[in-house]
Amino acid sequence: MxxxxxxxxxxxxxxxxxxxxxxxxxxxxxxxxxxxxxxxxxxxxxxxxxxxxxxxxxxxxxxxxxxxxxxxxxxxxxxxxxxxxxxxxxxxxxxxxxxxxxxxxxxxxxxxxxxxxxxxxxxxxxxxxxxxxxxxxxxxxxxxxxxxxxxxxxxxxxxxxxxxxxxxxxxxxxxxxxxxxxxxxxxxxxxxxxxxxxxxxxxxxxxxxxxxxxxxxxxxxxxxxxxxxxxxxxxxxxGRRLDKTFPERNAKIGEVVLEIKNLERVDVLNDISFTLHKGEILGIAGLVGSGRTELVRALYGADVRDNAEIKLYNKSIKINSPRDSIRHGIGFLPEDRKQQGLVLGQSVKYNITLANLSNLVDRIFINKSKEKKEVANYVKKITIKTPSLLTMVKSLSGGNQQKVVLGKWLFTDSDILIFDEPTRGIDVGAKFEIYNLMNELTEQGKSIIMISSELPEIIGMSDRVLVMYKGSINGEFHRNELDQERIMKSAAGEV
Missing domain, CATH: 3.40.50.300 (P-loop containing nucleotide triphosphate hydrolases)
Known part of the structure; x- marks a missing residue:
């Protein structure tokens, strides 16, 4: 040749x-x-x-x-x-x-x-x-x-x-x-x-x-x-066969932890209401431009909204900024991890501890020994491949950068995690690791909202799926009702 x-x-x-x-x-x-x-x-x-x-x-x-x-x-x-x-x-x-x-x-x-x-x-x-x-x-x-x-x-x-x-x-x-x-x-x-x-x-x-x-x-x-x-x-x-694309879901679905009523943003989101249960992975599907990302950003306080009633553990709360969400135990892994989820010019250690520095403060200074121990624990737990804790995040692969974002929110001990395209740009082996981590988190009683453009991922990992169409929820399907044809019809505006 x-x-x-x-x-x-x-x-x-x-x-x-x-x-x-x-x-x-x-x-x-x-x-x-x-x-x-x-x-x-x-x-x-x-x-x-x-x-x-x-x-x-x-x-x-x-x-x-x-x-x-x-x-x-x-x-x-x-x-x-x-x-x-x-x-x-x-x-x-x-x-x-x-x-x-x-x-x-x-x-x-x-x-x-x-x-x-x-x-x-x-x-x-x-x-x-x-x-x-x-x-x-x-x-x-x-x-x-x-x-x-x-x-x-x-x-x-x-x-x-x-x-x-x-x-x-x-x-x-x-x-x-x-x-x-x-x-x-x-x-x-x-x-x-x-x-x-x-x-x-x-x-x-x-x-x-x-x-x-x-x-x-x-x-x-x-x-x-x-x-x-x-x-x-x-x-x-x-280096081995993966017998399954998705791990089995064993988490027990419990009480309602988050309730959203009448969430609106003019010309973007229309009267959206839904609930999230303890231990649940709630998938959000829809075509590009359907309002999936806009929904979770408005919920998280990253974008302004015109109306919404939010209840956490049946108590009304106000979320007007990401700071409010973090205080209420809600973490957000954005779709654009490089621009919105990480400080690329800083170390793995810096990025993981960034959202919860108060947990490391000893009187008025950061406890360096505790910081190193905590970060090393998360690097090991979610298998972040990095030469050291001081390695700049920009030098890591895409999958490992995604794991650093996940590590950041695990360090905050958030009860609710919003994952926007959690496995985009990640290989099959790392995907399976992310899926296993999601299962482990829900088995611990945490709850996940997951947006994904990949229907097999939505079907394989979700306990329940909301389908967005033109800024509204056009369909809701439980795990035993999930199939690609039904979701795609709903995403295209068909009832």
């Missing part, structure tokens, strides 16, 4: 931890090569080495059979390698065209920007991707899916021969995902190679030609997709 990229015996260490160990990877021209592995397996580190963002400690990199020495982002881009990160590298306040050709704008003889040529070139790129969007449109006006395609267009503008896509489907609707697959297949047909990183194993069989699995910084196998099934891939990822 004609190899566009070959990596041999790649090694990389961070803070004494071996992130990659003798990794070999070869990418053929015009193939979709899916890269999978648990969080912390080394996927992102390997991709950053390919893109030039990180330097390898040892090993060799070949592009078009020529060895690359001292790779850098500029050099790798020049050689036809582009990477699209989960967090897009776009400037929201300028147009699509300006983003794509930033710093490379076509100029007139006078030295001024040739705007007509800039917009024409951008329109041509967008047309190749089947996008009917005005190149002058501000990026801030685009949907997540449209921004994804702008990133692909930018990669093509550099003449990319190999495009790395890091979790491109994480925030896409099924229709948008179908469009992304069409674009990937079209790129492949035009001879462009794709490295596609995903935690959604079904996607491997939809668009992949070959798959490589990383585990603990090593490539444990590469094979053609047709030679593998989901169970075999999971076994390669986690």
């Amino acid at each position: 004609d190899k566009i990229l070959e990596m041999k015996n790649i090694n990389k260490r961070f803070y004494g931890v071996q992130a990659l160990k003798d990794v070999n990877l070869a990418i053929n021209r015009g193939e979709v090569h899916v890269l999978v592995g648990e969080n912390g397996a080394g996927k992102s580190t390997l991709m950053k080495i390919i893109s030039g963002a990180y330097q390898k400690d040892s090993g060799q990199i070949f592009i078009d059979n020529e060895e690359v020495i001292n790779q850098s982002p500029l050099l790798m881009q020049h050689l036809g390698i582009s990477i699209i990160y989960q967090e897009f590298n776009l400037i929201s306040g300028i147009s699509i065209a300006e983003n794509i050709y930033l710093g490379r704008e076509p100029l007139k003889k006078s030295g001024l920007v040739d705007w007509k040529k800039l917009y024409d070139k951008t329109a041509e790129l967008l047309a190749k991707l089947g996008l009917d969007i005005n190149p002058k449109t501000l990026v801030s006006k685009l949907s997540v899916a449209q921004q994804q395609f702008v990133e692909i267009a930018k990669a093509l503008s550099f003449g990319a021969k190999l495009i790395i896509m890091d979790e491109p489907s994480a925030t896409l609707t099924p229709k948008e995902l179908e469009r992304l697959f069409d674009v990937v297949k079209e790129l492949k047909n035009n001879g462009v190679s794709i490295i596609y990183i995903s935690h959604h194993l079904d996607e491997i069989f939809e668009i992949g030609d070959r798959v490589s699995v990383l585990r603990d910084g090593e490539n444990v196998g590469t094979d053609n997709v047709e030679n593998l099934d989901k169970d075999e891939i999971i076994k390669m990822m986690v």
